[in-house]
Amino acid sequence: MGHREDLLEGAKRCLLEKGYARTTARDIVAASGANLASIGYHYGSKDVLMRRALVESAEEWGEGFTGPQDGREPVPDGDPVERFAATWDRILRSFLERPDFVASQVEVLGLLPRDPELRAALAGVLPEGGEGLVAVFENVPDTEVDPEAARVVGSFYQALLTGLMVQSLVTPGALPSGGDLVEAMRRVLSGSVLASREGRAEGGAGASGEAADGGPAAVRP
Known part of the structure; x- marks a missing residue:
């Protein structure tokens, strides 16, 4: 890898180990083996690099639900209710397995009101995130998700995802199951x-x- 890739990988490691706000340019240099000048040369600033690291970390996490599942039981491909519950169970397990990732994503929520550039960067990828979530739950490629499904259903999944991430950090032993989420929806709708x-x-x-x-x-x- 070149310095650009090394810096990004180093920034992603720092994001998980130190958090978004506490990571310094020197931390990234130490983690990547690059130098301070290369941050400005390749990314313009440490903040731009950290925003890229934040987005790529989320994308890589999402890709873990669309590729091979490492021997885990496959998500049911028939009944949509079973698929909904099973997919959420898999996501919730990942939260408990990767609290460092969850913490890095949740941390930025409190920074958004005072960091317009961070807010703009995340707003730019939010529609893609909704599209990706719909694809995961429907078990289809992203290209099969239409914009309206991404906007309406994707926003619903993103709202649940964010709330459950916070719950996993506060009360990891009391997270609802995928079945609980199905039951909640049934009660509300009925x-x-x-x-x-x-x-x-x-x-x-x-x-x-x-x-x-x-x-x-x-x-x-």
Whole structure:
């Protein structure tokens, strides 16, 4: 690799080990074996290099869900509900396996209001991120995802992804499962948020939240 590639790889390592804001130009030089002048020559500034490292780290993480799965059980390709749950289970496992990556991504959220250049850089790749997530969940190439699906469904996945990343850092032992997310969506869409899973199965709670016999649906204590 040349200095440009060495610098980027060094910046990505620093991002995981030290975080976005705490990484200095000298840290990147030490991690890459390059020199200070080469940062300016190849990237213009340390900040530009770190923004590139942040985006590429996220892209590489996402590619881990589209390539070979290293012996892991394949995601079901038939029923969309099963695929949704299984894909989220795989993503949630990756959060627990890679807390350094999750922390590096979550850290920048607090920096965005005061760093317009960082905000602009992420805004530029956000649509691609939504497109990539739709492709992962639908198990199709990015080229098959239309702009409207990327905008609507991709934004939904990104919202869930960001929230679950934060949860994985705060309460890693209490993350919902993919099945929990499916159940949450079912309750919201059926208007039975307060009905327990058991009560709905036994009493046949409908969209109104009432059991089939007209009485109140069972609620979780």
